[in-house]
Amino acid sequence: MTPAADHILLNAIGTLTTSVAPEVTTPFGQGQLGLIAALMYFASLEYESAADTAARENREMRSLFADAARTQTGMAEEFQQALLDAANSTDADLCISTLNRANTGLKALLIRLHEHLEGRTEDEARTLENRIWRFLRASADARALSLPELG
Amino acid sequence: MSAPDLETALAAYLRSRMEQATDVRVTGLSRFHGGASRETYRFVLHWTEAGEPRSRALILRRDPQASLIDTDRRMEFAAYRTFHGTDVPVPEALWLEMDGAALGSPFFIMSEVAGGAAASPFNDAPYGPHREKVGEAFWRILGRIHARDPGPAPLAEIADRPDPAHCWGRELNHWEAELDRDELEPQPIVRAAIRRLRRNPPPPPPRLCIVHGDFRTGNVLVDDEGAVTAVLDWEMAHLGDPHEDLAWAMDPLWAHKDPARPGGMIEIERALKHWEAASGLTVNTEAFAWWRLFASVKGMVIWISSAKEFASGANTDPILAFSARYCGGRQNQILLDMMGY
Numbered sequence: 001m002t003p004a005a006d007h008i009l010l011n012a013i014g015t016l017t018t019s020v021a022p023e024v025t026t027p028f029g030q031g032q033l034g035l036i037a038a039l040m041y042f043a044s045l046e047y048e049s050a051a052d053t054a055a056r057e058n059r060e061m062r063s064l065f066a067d068a069a070r071t072q073t074g075m076a077e078e079f080q081q082a083l084l085d086a087a088n089s090t091d092a093d094l095c096i097s098t099l100n101r102a103n104t105g106l107k108a109l110l111i112r113l114h115e116h117l118e119g120r121t122e123d124e125a126r127t128l129e130n131r132i133w134r135f136l137r138a139s140a141d142a143r144a145l146s147l148p149e150l151g
Numbered sequence: 152m153s154a155p156d157l158e159t160a161l162a163a164y165l166r167s168r169m170e171q172a173t174d175v176r177v178t179g180l181s182r183f184h185g186g187a188s189r190e191t192y193r194f195v196l197h198w199t200e201a202g203e204p205r206s207r208a209l210i211l212r213r214d215p216q217a218s219l220i221d222t223d224r225r226m227e228f229a230a231y232r233t234f235h236g237t238d239v240p241v242p243e244a245l246w247l248e249m250d251g252a253a254l255g256s257p258f259f260i261m262s263e264v265a266g267g268a269a270a271s272p273f274n275d276a277p278y279g280p281h282r283e284k285v286g287e288a289f290w291r292i293l294g295r296i297h298a299r300d301p302g303p304a305p306l307a308e309i310a311d312r313p314d315p316a317h318c319w320g321r322e323l324n325h326w327e328a329e330l331d332r333d334e335l336e337p338q339p340i341v342r343a344a345i346r347r348l349r350r351n352p353p354p355p356p357p358r359l360c361i362v363h364g365d366f367r368t369g370n371v372l373v374d375d376e377g378a379v380t381a382v383l384d385w386e387m388a389h390l391g392d393p394h395e396d397l398a399w400a401m402d403p404l405w406a407h408k409d410p411a412r413p414g415g416m417i418e419i420e421r422a423l424k425h426w427e428a429a430s431g432l433t434v435n436t437e438a439f440a441w442w443r444l445f446a447s448v449k450g451m452v453i454w455i456s457s458a459k460e461f462a463s464g465a466n467t468d469p470i471l472a473f474s475a476r477y478c479g480g481r482q483n484q485i486l487l488d489m490m491g492y
Contacts, residue, residue: 031184035469042476100336107337114343133492136340140487144480147273 006044013037013044042145053142054099055091060135061106062087064128068113071124075116082109110135152255154180158194161211164253165196165260168246172198180211185470189224189386190215193263208263210242214256215466223386225249225309228259230385232305233361239295240264240381267372267380270415272405277368277415281377286416287425288379289371293400294429296382297360297393306361310390315355318392323348323445326452333452333459340483341451344444344490353441356392357432364388366396367405368414393432397423398442403485404450404478447486454479 003011016037024030066087069080086109091102110132117129152160162177169175180194192211199205214224224247231244242261249257270277278285301307313321327345330338363370364387372381401419403410412418417425423434458475460466 026181028182028184032469035473038477039469039472104336107339111337111339111342114339115346118346132339133487136343137487137492140340140480140483144484145477147477 004047006047009040009044009047013040016040038147041148045145049142051094051096051099053139054096054103055094056142057135057139058091058099058102058106060138061103061110062089064131064135065106065109065113067131068117068128071128072116079112079116083113154182157192157254160254161194164248165198169198172200174199174204189213208265209245210261210263211254211258212261213254213258215468223309224257224259226306226388227384227386229304229306229309230361230363230388231261233299233307234296234382237295237299239292239299240379241385242381242383264372264381266374267378268374269370269372269383270368272367272369272407272414275408275415278373278377281373282416284377285373285379286412286414286422288377289368289400289414289416290422290425291429292371292379292382293363293366293396294426294432296363296366297396297426297430297432299361301359301361301390304361306388307390310388312359312390315357315359315392318356318359318395319348319353319441319445322391322395322449326449329456330452333456335455335459335462338451338455340486341448341455344448344451344486347490348441348445348448351441353392353394353438354435356394356435356438359390360393360430360432362389362391362393362395364396364399366400367402368400368416369405392438392442393430394435394438394442395445397426397434398439398446399449401443402446402450403488404447404481407481444486444489447482447489451479451482451486454482 016033021030021033024033065083069083069087072080086106089102092098114129114132117125117132120126120129158177158180161180162175165177166172166175174197176197178195178197180192183191183193190211190213192213194209194211195206196209197204197206212224212227228244228247231241234241235243242264244259244261247259248254251257276282301310311321323345330341330345363382363385365384366382370382370384371379372383374380401413401422406413406415409415413422416422427433454474457471458479461468461471461475
């Protein structure tokens with residue numbers, strides 16, 4: 001659909017800064033306007049990438065859980081079952097709310113798995129823990145928002 | 152309460168507190184931008200005393216309906232009372248009201264410090280040619296805060312006094328409890344950092360110090376000549392380990408382009424030397440490393456709390472959404488950097 005949401009947001013930022021900002025006379029109002037423009041910029045970035053980021057993360061976490069359920073021993077039956085159920089789960093659709101809901105549930109389980117693996121010395125445990133750290137790094141980098149360069 | 156209503160209510164309050172004054176008026180009430188934990192306004196108070204007209208520039212700090220962090224306004228007021236008139240420049244604290252009857256929510260009033268502005272962490276070179284001068288002053292002032300004997304200080308009358316061996320646990324427990332209360336979604340990175348901090352507690356400080364709790368360039372006013380004119384925003388002040396303040400001020404979030412120069416000032420090693428000279432204390436490298444990771448945990452919890460405030464509708468100031476999304480995203484990266492990932 002055109003214009004796309006990110007284009008609309010970026011255009012609105014331009015209008016705010018060139019047409020509205022000069023009408024705002026107080027430092028407080030100008031400061032708030034600047035923040036709102038920054039938030040709209042962030043929304044324009046996330047329009048493009050948010051669904052892909054959540055879907056990728058969900059896929060990787062499910063893969064992690066499948067490997068953990070297969071290789072890890074000595075965990076409570078309930079925990080092992082939770083890992084298997086999560087590994088076999090799917091995203092019902094690609095709506096961002098659906099993807100985020102799944103992402104939230106999967107991350108709660110990821111925290112449990114990460115804590116379980118900490119301090120373990122077996123090769124499979126070390127491999128999984130390193131994989132979790134790489135996942136967290138990729139997630140943080142994908143979700144970090146950059147400020148626009150102001151020329 | 153609209154701006155005109157607030158100005159009227161403020162004048163009425165001041166009239167009730169200034170028994171020797173007549174013709175009490177308030178003019179020029181205007182709000183500062185930034186800082187969602189308190190609303191901050193400047194105004195000019197006019198009055199007549201002993202037949203003489205007088206005026207004074209003042210600052211009103213008022214709680215919003217929902218605050219970014221749970222802080223004790225008495226603590227901030229007491230911190231100003233502790234350091235006013237010393238070699239740590241702070242405004243003069245004048246009136247404190249703990250109930251909302253006069254202005255709709257608790258507030259305090261202090262003097263306005265003439266000259267000076269706070270730096271933005273998004274400015275690569277906030278102090279220009281005065282970087283060295285400001286850097287030395289900034290870290291020495293922090294050292295002077297920590298050099299102060301907390302025993303007789305007004306702040307110490309209301310602050311908890313933990314055993315030095317428990318400083319780390321008290322702070323970590325507090326911020327983990329805030330995280331438990333406020334997270335809207337699971338936070339695997341900060342949870343991993345908290346587990347690491349608990350597994351490796353730091354050595355205790357040699358003694359308790361007054362800890363500012365939010366000492367950074369954004370809370371320090373600097374004038375056009377590079378002189379530090381005031382240290383503000385003491386709402387998270389407490390008694391604890393001085394490494395906490397050092398680490399917080401040096402968090403990479405506050406110097407977004409060059410973390411080797413915290414706050415866009417001088418290198419970390421020189422900063423610590425200035426602090427040691429002024430405080431009379433010595434940096435413990437093991438403790439400092441622990442508190443550096445803690446500082447990023449604390450920051451992350453603050454951004455998570457701001458997300459909850461905004462999402463709940465309790466406080467829809469856009470600064471909260473900005474803090475949650477931009478600062479939260481960056482802080483997760485910093486946490487991973489600090490943990491070696």
